[in-house]
Amino acid sequence: MKRSIIKIVFYSLCFHSIVGCNSDSNSKDSQLNIKAIDKRESYIRAINGSDEEIDSSIIERGKVMISYSDCYTCHKEDKKLIGPAFSDIDLRYPRKEVFIKILAQRIIHGGRGAWGNAEMSAHPKLKTEDAEAMVAYILSFSSIASK
Structure with a gap:
């Protein structure tokens, strides 16, 4: 019985570690993507307006x-x-x-x-x-x- 509880706790800790690492990684990836998008937008600095027809x-x-x-x-x-x-x-x-x-x-x-x-x-x-x-x-x- 004691061994089963230890296994459950061990597997539970492993599962939470993996999930926690993945969510941190995803969070960091999404933060990097947001920073890249912000950097690109600040580089472009698009001016609002509609296009005119050009021959x-x-x-x-x-x-x-x-x-x-x-x-x-x-x-x-x-x-x-x-x-x-x-x-x-x-x-x-x-x-x-x-x-x-x-x-x-x-x-x-x-x-x-x-x-x-x-x-x-x-x-x-x-x-x-x-x-x-x-x-x-x-x-x-x-x-x-x-x-």
Whole structure:
């Protein structure tokens, strides 16, 4: 009888230890996931607003302009390199004319601080309408991916 009680207590302690460890692990995992999500959200800092329609020929021209530019030296489509991923830029800014104009000027004149310490080199020879087409393409990533 005494041996049975000891076995029950032993198995009970083992069970509670395993369950306790798993719940702590799950709790830590979920805390890490929440921290990663919070960190990503603070990196993106999405601006509220709805997208405006952009002529598809402008978006296509922007895609071609980017393919012939030096953009991919510092940016990738879906991951951070030196500068932010194009998909992250798309997540931050609504596709609106005002943001297209602002970001086009940032491409032409360069900048720093919008995405951390990385410096955006200036592209003074780039025409404004070409820079705007490039931005229109970048801000269309989510709509292109959903097709």
